[in-house]
Amino acid sequence: MTSAERPFNFRSVALAAFLPTLLFSIGEGAIIPIIPIAAGNLGATLAIAGLISSMVMVGELVGDIPSGWVVSRFGERPSMIAAAGVAIAGVIVCLVAPNYWVLMIGIFVVGLATAVFALARHAFMTSYVPARYRARALSTLGGIFRAGWFIGPLIAAAVIAVTGSTQSVFWIFIVSCLGSVIVLIALPDPEKMFGPTPVALDESGELLSAGEEEAEERTKGLFRTIWSFRGVLARMGSGVALIGAIRSARTVLLPLWAVSIGLSESNTALIIGIAGSIDFALFYASGQIMDRWGRMWSAIPSMLGLTAGFLVLAFTHDLPTNVEWYIGVSMFLSVANGIGSGIIMTLGADLAPKDRPAPFLGAWRFAGDAGQAAAPLLVSLLTALVSIAFASGVIGVLGLVGAGILARYIPRYVPRRPRPALLE
Numbered sequence: 001m002t003s004a005e006r007p008f009n010f011r012s013v014a015l016a017a018f019l020p021t022l023l024f025s026i027g028e029g030a031i032i033p034i035i036p037i038a039a040g041n042l043g044a045t046l047a048i049a050g051l052i053s054s055m056v057m058v059g060e061l062v063g064d065i066p067s068g069w070v071v072s073r074f075g076e077r078p079s080m081i082a083a084a085g086v087a088i089a090g091v092i093v094c095l096v097a098p099n100y101w102v103l104m105i106g107i108f109v110v111g112l113a114t115a116v117f118a119l120a121r122h123a124f125m126t127s128y129v130p131a132r133y134r135a136r137a138l139s140t141l142g143g144i145f146r147a148g149w150f151i152g153p154l155i156a157a158a159v160i161a162v163t164g165s166t167q168s169v170f171w172i173f174i175v176s177c178l179g180s181v182i183v184l185i186a187l188p189d190p191e192k193m194f195g196p197t198p199v200a201l202d203e204s205g206e207l208l209s210a211g212e213e214e215a216e217e218r219t220k221g222l223f224r225t226i227w228s229f230r231g232v233l234a235r236m237g238s239g240v241a242l243i244g245a246i247r248s249a250r251t252v253l254l255p256l257w258a259v260s261i262g263l264s265e266s267n268t269a270l271i272i273g274i275a276g277s278i279d280f281a282l283f284y285a286s287g288q289i290m291d292r293w294g295r296m297w298s299a300i301p302s303m304l305g306l307t308a309g310f311l312v313l314a315f316t317h318d319l320p321t322n323v324e325w326y327i328g329v330s331m332f333l334s335v336a337n338g339i340g341s342g343i344i345m346t347l348g349a350d351l352a353p354k355d356r357p358a359p360f361l362g363a364w365r366f367a368g369d370a371g372q373a374a375a376p377l378l379v380s381l382l383t384a385l386v387s388i389a390f391a392s393g394v395i396g397v398l399g400l401v402g403a404g405i406l407a408r409y410i411p412r413y414v415p416r417r418p419r420p421a422l423l424e
Helices: 010-041 046-074 076-096 100-128 131-163 167-186 210-228 230-260 265-281 283-293 296-313 322-338 343-351 357-385 388-413
Strands: none
Touching: 010 046, 010 076, 010 100, 010 131, 010 167, 010 230, 010 265, 046 076, 046 100, 046 230, 046 357, 076 100, 076 167, 100 131, 100 343, 100 357, 131 167, 131 265, 131 283, 131 343, 210 230, 210 357, 230 265, 230 296, 230 322, 230 343, 230 357, 230 388, 265 283, 265 322, 283 296, 283 322, 283 343, 296 322, 296 343, 296 388, 343 357, 357 388
């Protein structure tokens, strides 16, 4: 019996499925706006601060390589618990960092942990949620991450106001990770509530036993998966890489922009937190759009909106009203990002093989995270060589290219009613 045919009561697993993710993302959301500030306090220039901020995405990219194997081999819940422990270790490195190079290492480790944590929950949703409301489920998962990125900065702003120290914000992530581990241990495992994942068929059509399937899963590996799905990953993967690039550029560029125009630490966290609330508020609307009208109607408007926001921002840096423009564009970018909530995960779930999704999803996330890792590095380089305003303009142009690629290939690979993955 396939996952689509098995009874699925979403409410019965909502708490266990989403609460650990919410707690983890609150901690991550708390530290992201203050990473450039913490780097600056340790003597980093604006460009180097951007480079350090990008280590979250670089760590996620590197973590995508083993994450599919880790989740397939050890299971979702053990992988998430281990990832939370690794994240705590990375944050401790950040707390004791004597210089910005050590801070960079700690942020990189946090990115590694985030890759495994996020893929584990994505794999569960892909295996167990029926296709008819997959987009709503995955956009809800995306919304949970956005809720954390909304709540986290607001908590960070309050903590900075009380303690007067940006370093204290790192403790929020430690507490969040510990809370996530407690929830994962205390609440029922969603995987066990629905039994084993769907059994697989070998090439002759015979059922594989659990042991045979597990062995074949390990043998397949990420790089063999990339080769098997090279057609769809080259075409659709380039589109999602640009989605990831634009989104991560927003995550890194907005805090850097605030530093460059002289906003205080607490005001920066507050503005980004309020923008995050707008982003979060639209997650279910995104899922409804995708399930009702198709993936195109979420992906293309989102990319065009992000493009417009970055292009407008590029011309406002030196205006007398640059703070007002910064606030307005931050909110607009959140609207554009919010209507695309869950699009990468949903497209990945549409295309993934249903019997063994984790290796494909690891490769898929690798494509998206490659863009996420590259864009902040590009922002840092262009900021150092030209200016942060020029970097914003370049990101806007890349968003336009991404919209064109998605408009070309989504109808081909993911028609309105999703079909099985295409190898070529």
